[in-house]
Amino acid sequence: MRPGGVKPGVLGQLSTRSGTLVAMTRSGGTRGRAAVAVVVLFVLSACSVTPPPPLVPSTPGMTVVPKERLNEVVVGVDEIKGSYNPHTFAGQSTITTALSSLLLPSAFRANTDGSPRMDLDLLASAEVTKAEPYTVTYTIRRDASWSDSAPIAAEDFVYLWERMREEPGVLDPAGYRLITDIASREGGKVVEVVFGSPYPGWRSLFANLLPAHLLKDAPGGWASALTDSFPASAGPFAVRTLDQPRGEIILERNDRFWERPAALDRVVLRRASQHDTIEALKSGDDQAALVRAEAIALKEIEELGRTTPLTTSVAPRSEVVQVLARPAAPQMADVRVRQAVLNALNRDELIAIGSRNGPGAKLRADSQVVAPTKAGYQATYQAGTTPVGQLLTEAGYTQQNGQWVRDGKELSLTIAAPAGVEPYVTVANQVQRQLSLSGIAGRLLTTPPNQLFGRDLSGLPTNNAEVVDIAVVPRVDTGDSATALASAFGCRTSSGDSSTPIPANPSGFCDQSVQTSIDEALAGRALLSDVLARVEPVLWQQAVALPLFQVADLLVVLQQAQNVTAGAPFAGPLSDAATWRREGR
The missing domain is CATH 3.10.105.10 (Dipeptide-binding Protein; Domain 3)
Known part of the structure; x- marks a missing residue:
C-alpha cells in the first residue's frame, strides 16, 4: 500500500477474515461500528480501480425516421442536369418537363386527348372578348400566388411575352410575335392580350409562367433563368433539394398551394444508370422509373416483370x-x-x-x-x-x-x-x-x-x-x-x-x-x-x-406506387404527381 493507506494486512483481513470484522463490531458497540464504517469507506475510496460510468448527453433533433415510413415515391431517371427553362431549346429534357409541370402555373394544359383545357387552378376564365382588335382576356384567381407570397399577375404574362418575342433559341415564338400589347386591370388579376391578327392557337400561349418579380432584374437575365434552380413555385410541389452533383431532386408538398394538396409528402427524382435503376426497382428502393430505355434495358425490365408486379408504358416526349x-x-x-x-x-x-x-x-x-x-x-x-x-x-x-x-x-x-x-x-x-x-x-x-x-x-x-x-x-x-x-x-x-x-x-x-x-x-x-x-x-x-x-421514355411502375400513368400527351408522367399515392401510406 502507498503511504497514507490502510496498514499492511488490514485489507486482507477485511476480505478474507470477515468473521473478525463482525466480531469487532459486536464487541465494540456503537463506537466500534462507526470505526469499522470509516475504515471500510477509506479502504474503498483509496483502492478502488473502477471509475464511475460516464454521463451520456442527449442529442436533440436526431430522431431517425425509418425509410419505410416516408410517404414518398422515388423515381429513377437518366439525368437531372441543369438548364430547366421550359421555353428554350437548350432546356428541353424529361426533367424540365417534369419540374415545370409541377412547379409552374399554366393558363392551359393538355387533356388526355391532347386538346387544351383551361387550368382552373390558375384561371377563373379565359376567352376571346373582342374581334377587332383580336383580344383575349384572362382572369386570374385572386388566391393564385407564388411560394414567396407574391401574387401571380399580369406582369408574369408581360415578362414571358417580351422574352419570347425577343430572345433567340426559344420554342415556337410565332404566336407571341403576333401580340401587340398586354394590359392589366384589377390589380393585375385581369389580363387583356391584344393580337395584330386573329390567332386561333392562343390557348397554346402562357404555359409555364415564370416569376417575373424575381427574374426580370436578376443577374444574367433570361440567359440565366432557371439555369440550376427554381426561385419560386406555384404548383402542388416545391423544391426542397436540387443537387446536380449527387443526381437527386427532392420535391416536397407546397404548403402555400391554394388548391387541393398533393397526396404524397414528397417525390424524389434520382439519377442512375439504367442497370442501377432496374436494380433499385428490384430492391424496392425506387418505386418507378422514367428512362429512355435501350434494347438491353427493355430485356432486363421484361425479366424483372416475371418476378415483380409492375406495369410499363411508353411516354413520348414533345x-x-x-x-x-x-x-x-x-x-x-x-x-x-x-x-x-x-x-x-x-x-x-x-x-x-x-x-x-x-x-x-x-x-x-x-x-x-x-x-x-x-x-x-x-x-x-x-x-x-x-x-x-x-x-x-x-x-x-x-x-x-x-x-x-x-x-x-x-x-x-x-x-x-x-x-x-x-x-x-x-x-x-x-x-x-x-x-x-x-x-x-x-x-x-x-x-x-x-x-x-x-x-x-x-x-x-x-x-x-x-x-x-x-x-x-x-x-x-x-x-x-x-x-x-x-x-x-x-x-x-x-x-x-x-x-x-x-x-x-x-x-x-x-x-x-x-x-x-x-x-x-x-x-x-x-x-x-x-x-x-x-x-x-x-x-x-x-x-x-x-x-x-x-x-420516347419508358415508364416503369411498381405495384406500391398508385395512380402513376404516362400522363396527357407531351405533358409527361409527372404532370399528375399530385394525385400519386404510395400503397399503405
Whole structure:
C-alpha cells in the first residue's frame, strides 16, 4: 500500500477474515461500528480501480425516421442536369418537363386527348372578348400566388411575352410575335392580350409562367433563368433539394398551394444508370422509373416483370430528332447541295442508332410538322432518289482523291449538336461518318446548348458565332401545329418595333412561295390539313430538315406506387404527381 493507506494486512483481513470484522463490531458497540464504517469507506475510496460510468448527453433533433415510413415515391431517371427553362431549346429534357409541370402555373394544359383545357387552378376564365382588335382576356384567381407570397399577375404574362418575342433559341415564338400589347386591370388579376391578327392557337400561349418579380432584374437575365434552380413555385410541389452533383431532386408538398394538396409528402427524382435503376426497382428502393430505355434495358425490365408486379408504358416526349441542312450557311445555300447531303444519309441507320432500338424506334417521324403521336399526323416522307454525285456535279463540284471539291476548295461541313445531350450527339457522329463515305468531309462541333441555340443558330449577327452547316437538334411541339409550322419554317416577322431584332428559325429558311400558306394557317383562314398538303411537299423538296424519330421514355411502375400513368400527351408522367399515392401510406 502507498503511504497514507490502510496498514499492511488490514485489507486482507477485511476480505478474507470477515468473521473478525463482525466480531469487532459486536464487541465494540456503537463506537466500534462507526470505526469499522470509516475504515471500510477509506479502504474503498483509496483502492478502488473502477471509475464511475460516464454521463451520456442527449442529442436533440436526431430522431431517425425509418425509410419505410416516408410517404414518398422515388423515381429513377437518366439525368437531372441543369438548364430547366421550359421555353428554350437548350432546356428541353424529361426533367424540365417534369419540374415545370409541377412547379409552374399554366393558363392551359393538355387533356388526355391532347386538346387544351383551361387550368382552373390558375384561371377563373379565359376567352376571346373582342374581334377587332383580336383580344383575349384572362382572369386570374385572386388566391393564385407564388411560394414567396407574391401574387401571380399580369406582369408574369408581360415578362414571358417580351422574352419570347425577343430572345433567340426559344420554342415556337410565332404566336407571341403576333401580340401587340398586354394590359392589366384589377390589380393585375385581369389580363387583356391584344393580337395584330386573329390567332386561333392562343390557348397554346402562357404555359409555364415564370416569376417575373424575381427574374426580370436578376443577374444574367433570361440567359440565366432557371439555369440550376427554381426561385419560386406555384404548383402542388416545391423544391426542397436540387443537387446536380449527387443526381437527386427532392420535391416536397407546397404548403402555400391554394388548391387541393398533393397526396404524397414528397417525390424524389434520382439519377442512375439504367442497370442501377432496374436494380433499385428490384430492391424496392425506387418505386418507378422514367428512362429512355435501350434494347438491353427493355430485356432486363421484361425479366424483372416475371418476378415483380409492375406495369410499363411508353411516354413520348414533345421532341422529334431532326437533321437540319441550313440554307443560312453559305455552303448550303444551293438546294442541290442540301439535297445531296440529305440523300447521302442512311435514315434507317440513324433512327436505329439514335433510338437505340428502344421505344422511339417505332415512332418514325415522316412529317415535317406534326409529331407521330399527335392527332392529325400523316406521313408525307418521300426519299430522295437523285444520286449524290449527280447533284454535287450539277452544283459545280468535282471529285478529287475521293473528296468533293469546287474552285479548289474541299466541301467540308460543320455538323453541330448540343453538347452532352442525347441522342443528338450520337446521331451527329453518325451523320459525320455517313457523309465521309460519300466524300463529304465533316467537322463535329458539340457546343453548350445555350450557345448553340442562342448564338450559332439564332440568325442574329454576332462576331463569334460559328457557321453551322448541319445541325442535329430537336423539333419541339408546344401544342399548336400551325404555330409550330410558322416557328420552324416561317419568315422573319416584325414585332412592331423595328429596333428590336427578331430571331429567325434555327435553319434560317424563308421561302415566300409558302409564306402565304403559313400565314393563313396561323390566322385560321385555312385548315391546317389543307395548308400542310401544300407546304410539306415543298419542304421535302427544299431539303431543309430531315426528321428522324420522336423521342420516347419508358415508364416503369411498381405495384406500391398508385395512380402513376404516362400522363396527357407531351405533358409527361409527372404532370399528375399530385394525385400519386404510395400503397399503405
